[in-house]
Amino acid sequence: MIGEILSDRYEVQQLLGKKAGRRTLLARDLQTQELVVIKLLSFSSDFEWDSLKLFEREAETLKNLAHPLIPRYLKYFEVNLPTIKGFALVQTYIPAQTLEQCLQTGRTFTEAEVKQIAKALLEILVYLHELHPPVIHRDIKPSNILLGERSGNSVGQVYLVDFGSVQTVLASETGTRTVVGTYGYMPPEQFGGRTVAASDLYSLGATLIYLVTGTHPADLPQKDFRIQFEQVANLSPSFSNWLKWMIEPSLERRLSSASAALAALEKPQPTNLPTFVVGKPDGSKIQLTRNGDSLEIIVPSAGFDPSIIFTGLFAIVWNSFILFWTIGALSAPFPVNIPFALFSLPFWGAGLMMVYKFLFHLFGRICLRLNPEQIALTWELFTWKFYRPRASSRQSINKLVYIPKHFTKDSEGTRIAVPAQLDIWVGVKKYQLGGIGGAIKSEAELEWLAHELSDWLGLPITNPIRS
Numbered sequence: 001m002i003g004e005i006l007s008d009r010y011e012v013q014q015l016l017g018k019k020a021g022r023r024t025l026l027a028r029d030l031q032t033q034e035l036v037v038i039k040l041l042s043f044s045s046d047f048e049w050d051s052l053k054l055f056e057r058e059a060e061t062l063k064n065l066a067h068p069l070i071p072r073y074l075k076y077f078e079v080n081l082p083t084i085k086g087f088a089l090v091q092t093y094i095p096a097q098t099l100e101q102c103l104q105t106g107r108t109f110t111e112a113e114v115k116q117i118a119k120a121l122l123e124i125l126v127y128l129h130e131l132h133p134p135v136i137h138r139d140i141k142p143s144n145i146l147l148g149e150r151s152g153n154s155v156g157q158v159y160l161v162d163f164g165s166v167q168t169v170l171a172s173e174t175g176t177r178t179v180v181g182t183y184g185y186m187p188p189e190q191f192g193g194r195t196v197a198a199s200d201l202y203s204l205g206a207t208l209i210y211l212v213t214g215t216h217p218a219d220l221p222q223k224d225f226r227i228q229f230e231q232v233a234n235l236s237p238s239f240s241n242w243l244k245w246m247i248e249p250s251l252e253r254r255l256s257s258a259s260a261a262l263a264a265l266e267k268p269q270p271t272n273l274p275t276f277v278v279g280k281p282d283g284s285k286i287q288l289t290r291n292g293d294s295l296e297i298i299v300p301s302a303g304f305d306p307s308i309i310f311t312g313l314f315a316i317v318w319n320s321f322i323l324f325w326t327i328g329a330l331s332a333p334f335p336v337n338i339p340f341a342l343f344s345l346p347f348w349g350a351g352l353m354m355v356y357k358f359l360f361h362l363f364g365r366i367c368l369r370l371n372p373e374q375i376a377l378t379w380e381l382f383t384w385k386f387y388r389p390r391a392s393s394r395q396s397i398n399k400l401v402y403i404p405k406h407f408t409k410d411s412e413g414t415r416i417a418v419p420a421q422l423d424i425w426v427g428v429k430k431y432q433l434g435g436i437g438g439a440i441k442s443e444a445e446l447e448w449l450a451h452e453l454s455d456w457l458g459l460p461i462t463n464p465i466r467s
Contacts, residue, residue, distance in 0.1 A: 001015070001023075001025065001083075001084070002014070002015070004081070005030070006027070006038065006077075006079060006081075006088060007075070007077050007079075007088070009029060009030055009031055010027040010028070010029060010030070010036065010038060010090065011027055011028045011030055012025050012026075012027050012038070013025075013026045013027055013028055013035070014026040016037070020044075021041060021042055021044050021051055022039065022040065022041055022042075022051075022164075023039075023040045023042070024037065024038070024039055024040075025037070025038040025039075025040060026038075026093065027090075034093070035093040035095075036074060036090050036091065036092065036093050037071065037090070037091050037092070037093045038088050038089070038090050039055075039058075039088065039089045039091070039164070040079065040084070040086060040087075040088050041055045041086045041087050041088075041089075042079075042084050042085065042086035043085050043086050052087070054164060054165065054166075055087060055089065055164070056087075057166060057167075058089065058163045058164050058166055059073065059076045059089045061135055061163055061166045062089070062091060062163055063076075064131075065128075065135070067124065067127050067128075069120070069124055069157070069158065069159045069160060070124065070159070070160055070161070070163075071091040071092050071093075071094060071159075071161055072091060072092040073089075073090075073091055074090040074091055074092065075088075075089075075090040076088070076089050076090070077090075094146050094159050094161065096146035096147055096148045096149075096156075096157070096159060097146065097147060098142060098143045098144070098145060098146055098147070099117075099142035099143070099145045099146075099147055099207070099210075099211065100141075100142040100143040101143075102147055103142065103210070103211070103214060108214075109155070109211050109212070111212070111234075111235055111236060111239055113155040114208055114211050114212055114239075115239065115265065116154065116155045116158075117145075117147070117155060117158055117208070117211070118204070118208055118265060119262065119265060119266070120157075120158035121140070121145065121158060121160060121204055122204070122258045122259075122261055122262040122265065123258075123262065124158075124160050125137075125197075125200055125201070125204070125258035126258040126259050126262065128200075129197040129200070129257065129258050130259075134197060135166060135167075136166065136167045136195050136196070136197060136199060136200055137160065137163065137165070137166060137200050137203075138165040138166060138167050138190070138195055138199065138200070138203075139162065139164070139165035139182060139185075139203070140160070140185065140200055140203035140204050140207055141182050141185045141203065141206075141207055142207055142210055142211070143162075144160065144161055144162040145158065145159065145160060145161070145207065146158070146159040146160075146161055147159075167195055183218055184206060184216050184217040184218030184219075185202075185203045185206045185207060185217060186199075186202075186203065187199045187202035187203070187247075187249070187251075187254075188225060188249050189251055196251065197256070197257055197258065198251055198254050198255065198256050198257070200258070201246050201254065201255050201257075201258065201261055202246065202247055202248075202254065204246065205243050205246025205247040206227065206247055208243060208246075209227060209229045209233070209243060209247070212229070212233040212234075212235060212243075213229055213232045213233050215232065217229075220232070224249070225249040226244070226247065226248070226249055227247050228404070229243070230404065230463060231404065231406055231463075237460040237461060237462060238460065241460075241461075242261075242264055242265055245261075245264065246261065280448055281442065281444040281445055281448060284442070284444075284445050284448075285300050286298065286299050286300075286440070286445055286449070287300070288449070288452060290456065293371065293372050294369070294370065294371040294372075295369075295370045295453075295456050296367065296368070296369050296370075297367070297368040297369075297433075297449065298365055298366070298367050299365060299366040299367075299433075299440060300365050301360070301361065301362060301363055301364050301365055302361050303361075303362065304362060308358060308361050308362070311354065311357065311358050311361075312358045314354065315351065315354035315355050315358055318347075318350070318351045318354060319348075319351040319352075319354075319355065322344055322347045322348055322351050325344055325347075326341060326344045326348075328340075329341045329343070329344060356381070359381060360379070360381050363381060363382065364379060364380060364381040365380050366378070366379055366380070367380060368424075368431065368433065370394060370456075370457075371394065372394060373393070373394055374391045374392060374393060374394050375391065375392055375393075375394055375397060375424065375426060375431060376391035376392075377389070377431045377432075377433075389429050389430075389431070390429075392426040392427070392429055393426070396426045396427050397424060397425070397426050397457060397459070398425055398426065398427065399424075399425040399459070399462060400423075400424055400425075400450065400453055400454055400457060400459045400460070400461055400462065401421070401422070401423045401424075401425065401461075401462050401463070402420075402421070402422050402423075402446065402447070402450040402461045402462075402463060403418075403420065403421045403435070403463055404420050404443065404447070404463075405417065405418065405419055405420045405443050406418050418435075419434065419435055419441060419443075420434050420435070420443040420446045420447070421434045421435030421446070422434040422435075422440070422446045422449060422450050422453075423435070424453065433446065433449065434446040
């Protein structure tokens with residue numbers, strides 16, 4: 001189509017994009033000599049009436065928009081050429097690269113730059129969502145965001161384009177719902193055809209995650225439908241928490257409006273934003289009690305399970321052998337029997353430790369207690385109480401570290417799973433609740449306790465893997 005003139009006015013210069021039944025063209029307006037973008041919907045063999053409905057809605061929506069960072073509607077007309085028949089939408093041309101193109105050419109973005117992009121897009125969404133009726137874009141992604149040239153400390157002008165999936169609240173209430181969007185950037189509710197203003201926030205959050213990780217959200221791991229991006233993004237805790245709030249799968253827990261998201265971005269809370277996101281996992285037996293200015297976490301015994309049978313039997317055999325050895329050693333003539341008896345002491349220590357572990361598995365519990373004066377972590381069995389480590393001053397607590405389950409490689413290159421870990425640091429002392437040797441193995445329980453402790457202590461959750 002290069003060189004063809006549409007509507008006796010627009011000379012096609014270049015094909016910008018093409019997909020089923022649609023083409024995006026760069027053309028020159030022969031009347032004004034300005035470049036314009038023409039979106040063309042053709043009646044091809046794969047034409048669908050839903051496509052025409054969305055195309056007409058896009059044209060009608062653009063006609064009613066007036067924002068400097070959104071393409072301006074110029075004209076809508078029918079195309080009736082020997083080679084192509086359909087409809088054309090003409091809009092202003094913005095000479096800028098998409099975020100997708102920026103990343104593909106090797107450009108990277110600092111956290112400050114990503115926040116600038118987030119702020120600019122949220123301001124556009126505030127405008128769209130506060131229209132009457134509200135306009136929901138439904139397809140925010142890196143290829144639908146343009147970025148102008150850098151200027152001083154500015155990342156560049158940010159534009160939101162391609163309203164081909166747009167929905168107005170009025171349209172959704174009076175007509176059938178069409179599922180549109182891009183996998184990886186669509187919130188769960190959009191798969192069911194339901195879209196609200198907060199759906200655009202999810203898509204924006206997923207787009208920002210792509211900028212900070214360089215990986216499409218669909219290619220990142222998920223847990224409970226939530227994108228797990230923290231381990232591959234070097235972000236401050238406050239911005240990481242804000243992104244989690246944006247991509248919360250549950251509508252009830254996600255930021256509800258662009259203005260609220262903008263306010264939270266500009267004035268981050270002193271404690272973790274998503275403390276409400278993580279609740280006590282179903283089936284957890286851990287007891288958490290807040291009483292005024294005190295907090296107590298009790299991890300009950302694991303109880304009986306088949307895995308401890310071997311431990312119990314081995315402890316019986318081991319201690320029986322050591323008893324037999326000791327009796328035999330003591331029955332030797334004095335003083336020859338003394339060295340042999342002393343030789344058995346380390347083995348008695350190992351045997352008693354086995355018995356302790358067996359009984360603790362059945363009847364013990366672990367308690368973390370914090371009050372205005374101190375923090376204490378104890379392992380308790382019957383009337384015995386062991387501090388690990390000793391109690392410390394509450395005022396000396398300086399760091400809360402949560403490391404999700406991840407993988408590492410040993411010296412031979414073998415991939416090894418490292419369990420989730422939750423540590424409270426008091427100076428150089430570490431109070432450990434998870435990880436190798438920790439009391440809690442469940443990642444869901446550790447994540448819940450991390451957010452509870454962060455909220456109660458007023459400390460951000462840090463992850464040394466990202467820093």
